[in-house]
Every structure is written in C-alpha cells, then in structure tokens.
Amino acid sequence: VRSSELDCEVLIIGAGPAGTVAAAFLKQRGIDVRIAERHVAPRFVIGESLLPHGLDVLEQAGLLAAVEARGYERKHGAAFFRGEEHCRFDFGEQFSAGFDHAYQVLRSDFDQTLADAVSAQGVSICTGQSVCAVDFDAAGGLHTVSLESAGGLVSKLSCRFVIDASGYGRVLARLLELERPSDLPSRRALFGHFEGEAPPEGIGQGDIWITKHPVGELWSWIIPFGGGRCSVGAVGADVDFESFPEEHDDCLRGILQSAPSTAKRLATAQPVMGARQISGYSKEVSQLHGPGFCLIGNAGPFLDPVFSSGVTLALESARCAASLVADELGGAEVDWEAGLSQPIARGVRAFRSYIDAWYDGRFASLLFSARQDEAIRRKICSILAGYVWDEKNSFATQSKRKLRQLVELARKG
Numbered sequence: 001v002r003s004s005e006l007d008c009e010v011l012i013i014g015a016g017p018a019g020t021v022a023a024a025f026l027k028q029r030g031i032d033v034r035i036a037e038r039h040v041a042p043r044f045v046i047g048e049s050l051l052p053h054g055l056d057v058l059e060q061a062g063l064l065a066a067v068e069a070r071g072y073e074r075k076h077g078a079a080f081f082r083g084e085e086h087c088r089f090d091f092g093e094q095f096s097a098g099f100d101h102a103y104q105v106l107r108s109d110f111d112q113t114l115a116d117a118v119s120a121q122g123v124s125i126c127t128g129q130s131v132c133a134v135d136f137d138a139a140g141g142l143h144t145v146s147l148e149s150a151g152g153l154v155s156k157l158s159c160r161f162v163i164d165a166s167g168y169g170r171v172l173a174r175l176l177e178l179e180r181p182s183d184l185p186s187r188r189a190l191f192g193h194f195e196g197e198a199p200p201e202g203i204g205q206g207d208i209w210i211t212k213h214p215v216g217e218l219w220s221w222i223i224p225f226g227g228g229r230c231s232v233g234a235v236g237a238d239v240d241f242e243s244f245p246e247e248h249d250d251c252l253r254g255i256l257q258s259a260p261s262t263a264k265r266l267a268t269a270q271p272v273m274g275a276r277q278i279s280g281y282s283k284e285v286s287q288l289h290g291p292g293f294c295l296i297g298n299a300g301p302f303l304d305p306v307f308s309s310g311v312t313l314a315l316e317s318a319r320c321a322a323s324l325v326a327d328e329l330g331g332a333e334v335d336w337e338a339g340l341s342q343p344i345a346r347g348v349r350a351f352r353s354y355i356d357a358w359y360d361g362r363f364a365s366l367l368f369s370a371r372q373d374e375a376i377r378r379k380i381c382s383i384l385a386g387y388v389w390d391e392k393n394s395f396a397t398q399s400k401r402k403l404r405q406l407v408e409l410a411r412k413g
C-alpha cells in the first residue's frame with residue numbers, strides 16, 4: 001500500500017528512552033507524532049544505571065512522575081574500588097545545580113513505563129513494526145517509511161520528518177551509509193543479573209559500584225535494583241578475558257572473584273539469567289541530521305558504559321532534536337549544527353576525556369590519591385552526575401586540559 005497522504009507529521013523509529021522522550025516533547029508542541037517499534041513485548045535491555053541529569057530531561061518531558069511512581073532503587077552516588085582502596089562521590093555534593101539522585105532501573109520496566117506514559121499523552125506506538133526502508137522526498141516533500149511486521153507483511157506510511165531513535169538498530173546510519181568507525185578501541189562487556197547480593201547499608205545502598213580489577217583494563221559494575229537483585233557486568237579488552245574460563249557464567253564469576261569488593265558483596269549471590277556478551281559497542285556516525293531526518297540516542301554515537309552516560313546522552317539529544325523538529329515544521333529556519341550536533345559533540349567530548357583517563361589509569365590515580373581538593377571533587381562529581389553541559393564547570397568545558405593539570409599536580413605533589 002502506498003500512501004501519498006500524510007499519515008503523521010513525525011515518525012520516530014524505536015521506542016527506547018530516546019524515542020519516547022522525543023515523542024513527549026513533540027506532543028507538548030502539538031505535533032502529530034507516531035513511533036514504530038520492532039518489538040512487541042518488553043524485553044531485556046542493557047543500560048540500567050541512570051544519571052541525575054537524565055531526571056531533568058524526564059521532568060521537562062512530563063515523564064518524571066511516571067518514573068518516580070515505579071519506586072526504582074534510588075542512586076545517590078558512585079563508588080569506586082581498586083584492591084582495598086575505595087572512594088565515593090555523593091551527588092548531593094556536586095558543583096552543578098541539579099538532582100542529587102538518579103535511579104537504577106530494570107530497562108524492560110523503565111522503557112515500558114515511558115512508552116505507557118507517552119501513549120497516555122496521545123502518542124501512537126505501533127509495536128511489532130520494524131522500519132526497513134525510507135524513501136526521502138517520495139511524494140512532494142513527504143517521506144515514505146516502509147514497516148515490516150514479524151510475519152513479513154510490509155506497509156508504508158508517509159510523514160514530513162523521520163527521527164531515528166533505533167539504538168543499535170542503527171536504521172538510518174545503515175540505510176544512508178552514515179556509519180563511521182569509532183576511534184575507541186573495541187572492548188567486550190559480559191553481564192548478567194544476580195540475586196542475593198549484600199549491598200552496603202545507608203545512603204550508599206543504591207550506588208553504582210565500579211571496581212578496577214587486577215587484570216589489564218578489566219573493570220566491573222554492580223547496579224543494585226533493591227531486594228538483593230542486581231546487574232553485574234565486566235568490561236575489558238578481549239585479551240583481558242583470556243585468563244578466565246571461556247564459558248560466560250564461569251568467566252563472569254571468575255572476574256568478580258578477582259577483586260575483594262565484588263567477591264565479598266556477591267559471595268552468596270546467584271545468577272538469575274545466563275551471562276550475555278556484547279562487543280564492539282562503541283559507534284560513530286558522520287552526521288546527526290540531514291534534510292527530513294535526524295539521529296538521536298544510540299542511533300548516533302555511543303562511547304562506553306563506564307560512566308553510565310548512554311541514556312543521559314540519549315535523553316539530551318531527544319530534547320534538542322524535538323525542539324528543532326517542531327521549529328522546522330512550524331516554518332522556522334533551524335540551525336541543526338548549533339542546536340543538535342554541537343551540544344551533543346560537547347557532551348560526548350567531556351565524557352570521552354574521563355573515559356580515556358579511566359582506561360589509561362589517570363582517573364583511577366586521581367580517585368585514589370590521598371590529596372583531594374574539595375572544590376575539584378565537587379566538579380568531577382557533576383560530571384559523574386551527567387551535568388556535562390554546565391558551562392560554569394571547567395571540568396566539563398575544558399575536560400582534557402583540567403585532567404592534564406590535575407595529573408601534573410598529583411605527580412609534583
């Protein structure tokens with residue numbers, strides 16, 4: 001079926017956090033928006049630890065109340081471990097004005113919560129529909145999107161604008177050949193869910209734990225969901241996994257036992273799902289926008305899991321893009337570079353400096369150094385809380401230079 005009439009003004013590919021949040025912002029502006037999602041039922045998704053800045057975006061999108069109502073585990077900070085060394089950042093002590101907490105979320109539940117909330121706002125979500133082709137400018141300024149159902153049935157709909165929020169589906173990056181190799185080294189993540197863990201008591205109970213393991217670049221996360229259930233993952237270069245058993249569950253267990261913090265906390269915990277592996281997840285694209293389309297969230301660039309930046313970048317790009325799309329459809333001249341590409345590049349650049357410093361060991365030396373300046377700690381805490389767009393924070397705006405200065409200071413001192 002080919003439709004030459006407008007089916008919706010904006011078609012969003014994917015009902016992950018980027019897609020649903022973009023839809024909520026567009027609906028606020030009175031835009032007729034539809035989401036096509038290839039899956040029908042909620043499913044396991046990785047990316048479970050949110051950052052406080054993400055809550056600002058959810059609040060502006062009118063979605064925070066729905067998230068809060070789910071009673072997710074509150075995350076008040078991030079704790080880092082290396083051998084017997086330990087240090088904690090409490091978001092309540094950060095430099096930027098903002099939320100002092102975030103949430104640890106089972107993504108199947110979180111994504112469904114956002115989808116239900118935008119449906120209640122009047123957004124139509126077509127589930128079980130996989131976008132397989134887009135014909136730009138097919139009919140007098142309208143674009144034709146081809147959707148395929150699980151049974152192989154193809155239908156078409158026409159719209160004025162396509163937002164790609166397909167995450168690792170990378171629909172437009174593939175169709176329009178926008179994929180570029182990431183200059184981050186290829187790494188591997190092995191992860192699963194456990195029950196019966198022993199979290200610390202008090203304010204740190206919902207913290208994410210990030211542990212540096214004694215082999216190569218290997219580090220692990222523990223993301224507690226409450227009630228003794230948690231997400232656990234290990235990340236490193238391929239070679240770092242070679243000294244552990246090949247079988248995924250045994251490998252993950254072996255890595256967790258190789259550091260005192262994780263070994264103790266998970267001593268009696270048992271896996272509740274088989275460990276899964278993903279590699280080569282860092283992605284880059286040549287552009288985030290073009291005539292009639294843009295890319296948001298993981299459909300664009302993705303860096304690395306270490307500072308839980310993925311969902312925050314996805315939400316921020318959804319916010320920026322939705323505002324530009326609404327302006328453009330309203331007839332305004334829109335500067336996509338200034339409104340989307342540049343802010344996302346700024347955020348990516350800031351996170352990237354800390355990610356590089358994490359893997360080359362500089363960040364860990366700073367974390368565990370005995371001399372710590374309180375003002376600097378507060379600024380670094382804001383980066384860990386996702387406030388990388390705070391122009392008053394020199395550790396966000398000049399991240400590389402500031403890290404270099406700190407390392408030099410630590411060396412001299």
Ligand SMILES: Cc1cc2nc3c(=O)[nH]c(=O)nc-3n(C[C@H](O)[C@H](O)[C@H](O)COP(=O)(O)OP(=O)(O)OC[C@H]3O[C@@H](n4cnc5c(N)ncnc54)[C@H](O)[C@@H]3O)c2cc1C
Pocket residue numbers: 013014015016017018019036037038039045046047048049050051129130131132165166167168169170171189233278281296297298299302304305308309310311312314
């Ligand atoms: C190992 C690892 C750990 C991570 N940990 C964290 C973390 O702790 N915190 C964090 O913030 N981030 C984390 N991330 C990143 C996080 O997973 C992503 O950044 C986040 O899910 C991006 O959201 P999104 O909405 O852009 O994409 P997604 O969540 O991937 O959603 C995309 C949606 O599009 C749908 N879709 C795909 N193709 C099509 C198609 N052809 N047609 C229709 N629909 C389609 C998919 O089914 C999906 O629902 C991690 C990533 C990795 C690899």
